[in-house]
Amino acid sequence: xxxxxxxxxxxxxxxxxxxxxxxxxxxxxxxxxxxxxxxxxxxxxxxxxxxxxxxxxxxxxxxxxxxxxxxxxxxxxxxxxxxxxxxxxxxxxxxxx
Numbered sequence: 001x002x003x004x005x006x007x008x009x010x011x012x013x014x015x016x017x018x019x020x021x022x023x024x025x026x027x028x029x030x031x032x033x034x035x036x037x038x039x040x041x042x043x044x045x046x047x048x049x050x051x052x053x054x055x056x057x058x059x060x061x062x063x064x065x066x067x068x069x070x071x072x073x074x075x076x077x078x079x080x081x082x083x084x085x086x087x088x089x090x091x092x093x094x095x096x097x
Contacts, residue, residue, distance in 0.1 A: 001035040003028050 003011075008028045012019045019027065070078075084091040 001039065002032045003035070 005024065005028070008019075008024050008031070011031070012024065012027070079085065079088060082090050
């Protein structure tokens with residue numbers, strides 16, 4: 001299923017993407033290939049296949065933090081290798097603005 005230039009521009013507008021002509025052409029080819037693959041999947045005979053899903057009994061699996069003690073020399077080398085730090089803490093960019 002080949003997407004038209006107008007369809008690609010509409011998708012880019014919905015996704016708030018500013019695409020160059022080359023990017024539009026690349027997206028048209030890639031999205032068309034994806035849609036062709038989906039068409040192939042539609043041809044698969046799934047009659048007689050039971051649905052398998054789990055809606056209850058799910059449990060979060062938590063991993064426990066483990067403190068690993070190292071000698072002072074190793075600790076200082078690790079701190080020295082940090083690109084940006086505040087005291088003994090690694091400073092990273094904020095996730096939420």
